[in-house]
Amino acid sequence: MEPGIFFLHFENKDTExxxxxxxxxxxxSQDEGKAQKHRGSRCLVLMTVCLGLICxxxxxxxxxxxxxxxxxxxxFKSYKNKVEEFNQTIxxxxxxxxxxxxxxxxxxxxxxxxxxxKQELETRxxxxxxxxxxxxxxxxxxxxxxxELETRxxxxxxxxxxxxxxxxxxxxxxxELETRxxxxxxxxxxxxxxxxxxxxxxxELETRxxxxxxxxxxxxxxxxxxxxxxxxxxxxxxxxxxxxxxxxxxx
Numbered sequence: 001m002e003p004g005i006f007f008l009h010f011e012n013k014d015t016e017x018x019x020x021x022x023x024x025x026x027x028x029s030q031d032e033g034k035a036q037k038h039r040g041s042r043c044l045v046l047m048t049v050c051l052g053l054i055c056x057x058x059x060x061x062x063x064x065x066x067x068x069x070x071x072x073x074x075x076f077k078s079y080k081n082k083v084e085e086f087n088q089t090i091x092x093x094x095x096x097x098x099x100x101x102x103x104x105x106x107x108x109x110x111x112x113x114x115x116x117x118k119q120e121l122e123t124r125x126x127x128x129x130x131x132x133x134x135x136x137x138x139x140x141x142x143x144x145x146x147x148e149l150e151t152r153x154x155x156x157x158x159x160x161x162x163x164x165x166x167x168x169x170x171x172x173x174x175x176e177l178e179t180r181x182x183x184x185x186x187x188x189x190x191x192x193x194x195x196x197x198x199x200x201x202x203x204e205l206e207t208r209x210x211x212x213x214x215x216x217x218x219x220x221x222x223x224x225x226x227x228x229x230x231x232x233x234x235x236x237x238x239x240x241x242x243x244x245x246x247x248x249x250x251x
Contacts, residue, residue, distance in 0.1 A: 040216065044209060051202060058195055065191070069184050076177050083170050086163050093156050100149050107142050114139065 114135055 040212075047205065047209075051205070054198065058191070058198070062188075062191060065184060065188060069181065069188075072177055072181060072184075076174065079170050079173060079177075083167060086167060090160060090163055093160065097153060097156055100153065104146060104149055107146065111139060111142055 117135075
């Protein structure tokens with residue numbers, strides 16, 4: 001039963017008690033009013049504590065969501081920086097590959113030049129055998145270096161393919177993170193709507209509490225007026241009883 005309804009019933013009972021045969025004393029009425037007032041205050045306190053707990057829980061949930069979105073954003077930035085580092089590494093490897101190719105062409109030109117010189121010096125084979133052997137060793141060294149460079153280029157190509165696969169995986173992860181951020185944003189909007197509804201409910205409850213407080217004050221005024229009237233009636237009854245007693249004694 002709501003406090004306002006209880007006060008109305010209480011007022012009706014007091015009104016009936018003034019005319020009924022079993023009339024209550026003013027002290028009993030005051031004790032019942034104080035007890036009802038105490039119960040109404042406990043209800044208001046419980047309602048206020050419940051609303052406070054709900055607000056604290058909502059605030060904690062919003063803060064948790066905020067830190068989750070911040071962590072996702074930082075992780076996304078970290079992945080982005082790694083992709084940029086991978087791109088810089090790929091560009092550096094491509095530059096090294098270009099330099100190696102230029103060096104290879106230069107070495108190939110040297111080999112051609114040495115071969116031509118070898119042909120020109122075939123007439124001097126008897127006197128320049130030692131020089132021919134040295135040139136042959138240089139050619140073999142250059143050929144070995146060419147094979148090493150070709151192997152290194154193959155390795156760099158494989159590493160480039162692996163880096164491209166990593167970049168594709170990071171892009172997929174980026175799309176997943178963007179989707180998650182969108183979902184979190186939608187949840188945040190839903191929570192904000194819920195908070196707005198709760199705030200509106202809080203305003204309604206505060207308005208209701210104010211109305212009940214006003215009704216309580218009005219009922220208390222009515223009770224005080226009735227108690228005053230009862231005192232006046234009791235005084236009048238006492239006076240009449242005294243007069244009747246005096247009249248009876250005189251008669």
